[in-house]
Amino acid sequence: MTNRLDTAGRIDRSKPISFRFNGKGYVGYQGDTIASALLANGVKVIGRSWKYHRARGFMGDGVEEANGLFQVQTGAKTIPNVRGTQAEIYEGLEFTSTNAWPNPNFDVLALFGKFSFMLPAGFYYKTFMWPAKLWMTYEHIIRKASGLGVAPKEQDTDHYEKTNEHCDVLVVGAGPSGIVAALHAARADARVLLVDEQSEMGGRLLSQNVQIEGNASSEWLRSALLELQAFENVTLLGRTTAFGYHDGNFVTAVQRLTDHLPESKQRGAREKVFRIRAKQVILATGAHERPIPFGYNDRAGVMLASAVSSYVVRYSAPLAKRAVVFTNNDGAYQTAIDLHRAGITVSAVVDSRSETNGDLPEIVRGLGIEVLTQSTVVKSKGGKSVTGAYVQSLSDDSKSLVGASRLFECDLIAVSGGWNPAIHLLAQSGGKVKWNDAKVCFEPDVVVQKQVSVGAANASFSLAEGLQEGAQAGDAAAKTLGFDPATNAAPKADSIKEQAIQPMWRVPYNADKPWDGPKQFVDFQNDVSVSDIYLAVREGFHSVEHVKRYTALGFGTDQGKTGNIVGMAILADALDKDIPSTGTTTFRPNYTPVTFGAVAGPDIDGTMFDPVRKTAIHQWHAEHGALFENVGQWHRPWYYPQGNETLQEAVNRECLATRNSVGIMDASTLGKIEIKGKDASKFLEMIYTNNWKKLAVGMARYGFMLGEDGMVMDDGVTVRLADDHFFMHTTTGGAASVMNWLEVWLQTEWPELEVFMTSVTDHWSTAAVVGPNSRKVVSSVVDGIDFDKDAFPFMGSRHGSIDGVPVWVNRISFSGELAYEVNVNANQGRHVWERLWAAGQPYDITAYGTETLHVLRAEKGYVIVGQDTDGSVSPEDLGMQWAMSKTKDYLGRRSLALQELRREDRKQFVGLLTVDPKIVLEEGGQILNEPAQQIPATMLGHVTSSYHSACLDRSIALALVRNGHKRQGETIYVSMNDGRTVPAVIGSTVFIDPKGERQNVA
């Protein structure tokens, strides 16, 4: 069983909990974290560092922890990089060290540490600059050594939720000042949301035995939380981290609902993301204690002073037999008192200041503990964990060491270099911070949102100040929102006389060479030491952002919560600048890592992420063996394999059947926009490159749409249904963006036009019946339309019916064949399709999908916008001068006259025929003038479409080639993925029926 101290603590000793670490069994108590339970079991070395694989122990007790990361559970449930200082233990919990193999006490990769001189700052960058051959040698070692935990390889079996929250006052952090702020706002009837990341609310109070309002702080905390719970207008969210602060007082938070429970007790969602819109935000996020770098300060047993207090007071964990406390401020004296009261010998308090006259140092001296002023710990002694501390005096100016060092035997060094307010959310919200010289920290300065920081987050570190600020902020927030705060005073705590903190950023081993001395770690997770920062400066990296990236300072999962400010202070020193002018790196969301599951929310399995659109005929396609492809959100039939047919075999069959007899394709996904109003034709004149005013009612026309920059944006056929009524088809993928495009011009540029538009893509079902026998098929089922070739000409549009269902038929073609598109209300779509299918049986009607559609149109050289164009292609590049009016203005027209678009050597749309008809080029293949060119080769363009054409029994391709229109008949070479180049001849884009006679079926 675990050994515990006699202190009261907050663990429940009646509830033992068994867990396994690195395969070995241990017992802790309800209320323990992984860290407190392991420490209580005497486990000090818990992992290895990232770069040198040095043995490491816990350094903190909360979110700032850099070393204590674990891989928790296994399989689909495994969670990497769990901070042991925050994760609660539960029955059956299993976890392993991160970055140690086979175990933290015997780590194979610790070899790296022995060669640390080879791994200075910038090691990885320099490695990349070595010859590529060498990289291949090092890569597998570095890959194995780098990185932290292992992501689960299986599908996440948990589910996640998201919810929107609105409140008058959001309080982030339930330490003393946050609780008081919430109480005061709640008493004024404001709607309050209080979020806190710990398993229990109370913040630093959970680790302190102090007096509030004359009572024990634990009593005050209990009654304050009871009062909050009783309010109907208060919501308390525990185990909830506010991780992002965005514009408009929009705060994102994640609640961990089940990670603290055994799997058998997990119910419902694992995590829930709250998207909180708050009228006022009170940041009571506390502060993070920072270490002071000294020689080998990374040994297990070197811990932050506040963490030591926490383990002793809150968790009753017997951390050590003998301790040394090292500080530059009064706060750590409380730790000495806490240790002493718990029965742990404090050998000495080492204080870098020359004077210590505060109340707490007086108490410490009164306990008979030796206090060494103007002194520093110079290095730790020990193996994997601490066995002693070498202490030396500082010169009067603190710039050098004087006298001989003294060794204090100890197995714990508690360090405090001062406190950094947790300004992360403030900075994310757009606020600015300023350096406070007296308190030696950055504190909130300019605030740009409806927000205030209180307590330690506002650099008001004393309990009395924190309570006062919390109360004021709660009242003020309520008052601003029109509530009437009661005039109750802030709870009172004793004010303590304190001696000012004195900056202490590193041990002055060598005044001339400040980077000298034993390894002193600044960022524990990334193994960044004081000498690395000096090296970065010597190598010319002076900006704090550059030094961060060169050394990896602050890059870990902890984002430098302990190391950043220390590192920046050392950088300032190295640059001979002050800290404010050196500045900080940028604080970005997220405050702590957030799981992808929480971000995805209920969309975790991907089915809800993007809606799927299916046509009215979808089920028929599925029943007839279609394979589908995604086109935007649409699922479209790709091809219909029969038996064991391959894609190519099926497409060959579908193409031949269509060109020889008749095929049928579901064209319902094409975008459709109805355009009405007396100015509709005037509007289309501006939108399209060709003329629309004279288009006869009942006729259709192909149109090109350009951006104002003259580049092809979309194309399609538009039908005139009446003088003031048009029906526009867009590409399947372009439907939404074309609608936006039309709306922006109509609404903002030509609001005087009387035009109304409706997107009707989903209203219609469209069957394209294609091939020389299509007229026989369609005319046999459609009533009320004269299908005579002259009565219903090419590009004609007619209304009729099938079985009394009104249909609308357009004689338009995207294949060069005689073809009819039969449109019907989507609800009757399948019926009409099946009628056409049945009518086509005498002609062996064949259903085809997008692949055959592509081959048929490529055989005719028809462009697919977005495949053959890429936003840099003009209609002239496509050889489409015929579609461009010379008698009117239209969007993009003036751009076509720009010098750049008049260049003769633009990439132009051409056909390619390979010399060897069997070779099908690869789409995207680069086009070269010679078969073998030195790299970098001169690239003249690329293949945009490439297929095997069954009708021609050879390959065909379309391409954009520099000056291609004038290079007809010339041979070029196309690069292939395997390194070959394939000769091909530039020719016409039209491979079949260049005169366009096939659709003139008599």
Place this chain on the structure above:
Amino acid sequence: MLQLQCPFCGLRDESEFSFGGEAHIARPLEPDALSDEEWADYLFNRSNVKGFHREMWLHAAGCRQWFYAIRNTVSYEFTAFYRVGDPLPDLPNRSVPGAAK
């Protein structure tokens, strides 16, 4: 996340809107009268103001109306929302808290 006051629907989250860039860039009435430089200026050059400026928004997942807003590009503060054809509200003549000094 910003909140925008759609002049037709009211206060809504930014995620319902799409941004349309700088507002009130009129399409030249006689494009052919412009030199290449003048046309390119209309096409590509934007004022890229640091501070308050007028911009276009579309209430894409709402009423699908385009409208205008005055927004500070440093602080993201909106000071006005108005419809096409409305008289132009004045640009605030003040500095912004949080803007670079």
